[in-house]
Every structure is written in structure tokens, then in C-alpha cells.
Amino acid sequence: MTGDRPISRRRMLGTLGVLGVAGATGALTLSVPRRAGAQPFGLQETVQDGLKRLFGGRPIKDGAGVIKLDVPLIAENGSVVPVSVEVSSPMTANNFVKHIYIVADQNRIPIIARATLTPEAGQASVGATVRLGETGDVRAIVEQSDGGLLQVKREVKVTVGGCGG
Amino acid sequence: MSDIGKVRIRVPSSIKPGDIVRVRTLVIHPMERIERDQQGRIIQRRYNYINRVVATYLGKTVVAFDITQSVSENPSLVFSFRATDPGQLKVTFEDTTGGKYEGTADIRFS
Numbered sequence: 001m002t003g004d005r006p007i008s009r010r011r012m013l014g015t016l017g018v019l020g021v022a023g024a025t026g027a028l029t030l031s032v033p034r035r036a037g038a039q040p041f042g043l044q045e046t047v048q049d050g051l052k053r054l055f056g057g058r059p060i061k062d063g064a065g066v067i068k069l070d071v072p073l074i075a076e077n078g079s080v081v082p083v084s085v086e087v088s089s090p091m092t093a094n095n096f097v098k099h100i101y102i103v104a105d106q107n108r109i110p111i112i113a114r115a116t117l118t119p120e121a122g123q124a125s126v127g128a129t130v131r132l133g134e135t136g137d138v139r140a141i142v143e144q145s146d147g148g149l150l151q152v153k154r155e156v157k158v159t160v161g162g163c164g165g
Numbered sequence: 166m167s168d169i170g171k172v173r174i175r176v177p178s179s180i181k182p183g184d185i186v187r188v189r190t191l192v193i194h195p196m197e198r199i200e201r202d203q204q205g206r207i208i209q210r211r212y213n214y215i216n217r218v219v220a221t222y223l224g225k226t227v228v229a230f231d232i233t234q235s236v237s238e239n240p241s242l243v244f245s246f247r248a249t250d251p252g253q254l255k256v257t258f259e260d261t262t263g264g265k266y267e268g269t270a271d272i273r274f275s
Contacts, residue, residue: 013235042233044207085193087273092223104235108199112235115244120227120248122185129237131198161236 024049032083039048047103047110050066051141054101054111055149063087070158079162085140086126095111097124099143105153106136133161168193170233172268174256179275186248187201192258193240198234217259220244222272223252248272 043050051060068086075081082084100115115126124142132138139153171193179187197212218230227246246254251273258266 017190041231042235082241084243097197107235109235111233112231113230116231118225118227120222120225121245122248123245125187125245126228126230127189127241128232129239129241131235131237154265156232 008064031143041114042109042111044108045110047105050103050111055141055143058147058149060149060151062144063152066150067140067142067150067152069138070127071138071154074159076159076160078132078134078158078160080129081132081156081158081162082127083130083138083140085125085142087124087142088102089124089144090094091119091122091124093119094145096121096145097142098145100126101139101141101143102128103139103141104130104132104136105139106134107131108133131162132156132158134158168191169265170194170258170264171264172258172269174254174258174270176254176270176272180248180272182248182250182274185245187243187245187274188254188256188270189241189243190220190256191239192268193265194258194260196234196236196238196240203235211225211261213222213260213262213264215240215258216254218242219259220246220254220256221249222246222254244274248274 039089039141040152066146083102085100087097095117097117100113103110104112112130113128135157137153138156139151141151164165173191175189194215196214200208202208209242215232219226220228228244230242231264254270254272256268
């Protein structure tokens with residue numbers, strides 16, 4: 001009984017040491033890949049709430065002469081609707097389009113996409129295939145480098161809704 | 166399903182220096198929709214959809230997209246950039262489960 005006590009203590013210390021090392025490396029490897037959970041960009045909200053969340057109370061002017069929003073008049077299949085937005089902008093370092101937002105008023109996630117552009121893009125033109133839940137307005141909102149906001153909207157008639165979101 | 170993450174990039178066949186190049190890109194991805202139970206409540210779980218797309222040319226970001234579940238399955242995105250030098254155009258798609266899908270296209274002048 002008394003004979004094996006020192007061995008057990010040594011073994012005990014050994015295992016403690018191993019555990020300590022494992023614990024330390026474990027903590028290190030865990031802390032590296034863990035990323036901060038950023039707030040999701042698209043939320044379930046009404047379009048008014050969404051615009052308020054993104055732009056605060058900033059006024060959005062009519063951009064009919066500047067923005068060309070290309071959407072079909074009738075979308076037979078709401079789950080794939082091509083939308084393209086083209087903005088006439090010089091795209092120089094002082095005056096360029098910073099963001100283009102695509103918004104569908106009737107979607108449960110109304111803020112569909114945000115494109116962040118740089119002057120290197122040369123031309124402010126983006127497109128995406130989106131889902132539309134039901135008939136309603138589709139807007140393109142443009143944020144310029146000086147903070148000015150412009151928008152255009154067009155109604156799209158949706159025959160078969162294609163939206164869970 | 167095994168095709169998830171396949172990226173296709175289409176650029177015009179002939180590009181001249183200084184041209185503004187229109188790029189079409191597509192990724193095979195389910196872009197899961199929000200599901201609801203019988204009462205219409207949202208089922209809370211981590212949905213797998215692409216939320217970030219970044220296009221770089223010669224190592225510099227030209228366009229970045231933040232997209233949501235309101236974007237279609239197998240999303241196709243279009244953007245343009247000014248081709249100044251021959252080099253690589255790279256488009257990276259990231260989804261909510263940590264998946265990262267890349268596609269590249271060589272920009273050459275003819």
C-alpha cells in the first residue's frame with residue numbers, strides 16, 4: 001500500500017502536466033478560427049424598417065435620370081428574376097458610386113443585396129438573380145461617395161412567388 | 166449536391182487595354198430559404214447561403230457584394246471592372262457555414 005504511493009503521485013504529476021499542455025494548446029487552437037458573429041445583413045423586416053436601419057433618416061432622392069434599373073415587367077418564376085442596375089457615374093476617385101442596393105418591397109427579407117464598388121470598377125453596373133415573393137416594387141438605391149442617396153423603382157408582376165425568404 | 170461551390174466566370178473573348186470589362190459569374194449553391202413551421206413561425210437554425218462575394222483584380226478588390234437569402238439559387242452576379250494590365254481576376258464566394266469557393270479568370274489582351 002505504502003510502496004506504490006510515490007509511483008502514483010509521479011504518475012499523477014505526469015498526467016497533470018500532459019493535461020496542462022493539452023489545455024494550453026487546445027485554448028490556442030480554439031481561439032484562432034473562432035470568428036466574431038457579425039450582424040446579418042438581411043433581416044426579416046418591413047422595407048421601411050430596412051431602409052431606416054441602413055440609411056437612418058437620410059433623404060433618398062429620385063434618380064430617374066442617373067440610374068437604369070432593368071427588371072422584367074412580368075416574372076413568371078419568382079425564384080429566379082434577373083435584375084441589373086446601371087448608374088451613370090464618372091467613377092473617379094472623388095466621385096464614384098459607393099454602394100448599390102437592390103431592394104424588393106414585398107419580400108420578407110427586403111434588402112436583397114448590396115454591392116460595394118471602388119473607382120477601379122470603371123463603371124457602376126451590377127446585376128444579380130433574385131427571388132421575389134410576390135408582385136411589388138423593386139428598387140435600386142445608389143449611395144454615392146459623397147453620401148448622396150438616389151433611388152428608382154419599378155413594379156414587377158410575379159406569377160409564381162419564389163421566396164421563402 | 167456535389168457540384169456545390171463550382172464557380173464559373175465569363176469574360177469577353179477579346180479585351181483591349183483600358184476596356185471596361187463586363188463579367189458574369191455564377192456559383193452552384195442551394196441558397197437555402199427560411200423555413201417555417203405550421204404556425205408560420207421561422208424555424209431558427211443556421212441556413213446555408215452565400216452572404217459575401219468579393220471580386221479582386223491584380224490583387225485589389227474591385228467589387229464586393231453582401232447578399233441575402235433573397236438571392237436566387239445558383240446565384241449569378243454581374244459586375245464590371247477596368248482592365249489595365251494582364252493579370253488574374255478572382256471571385257471568392259463565402260457562405261454562412263464557412264464554405265469558401267473561388268474562381269479565377271486570366272485577363273489577357275488580344
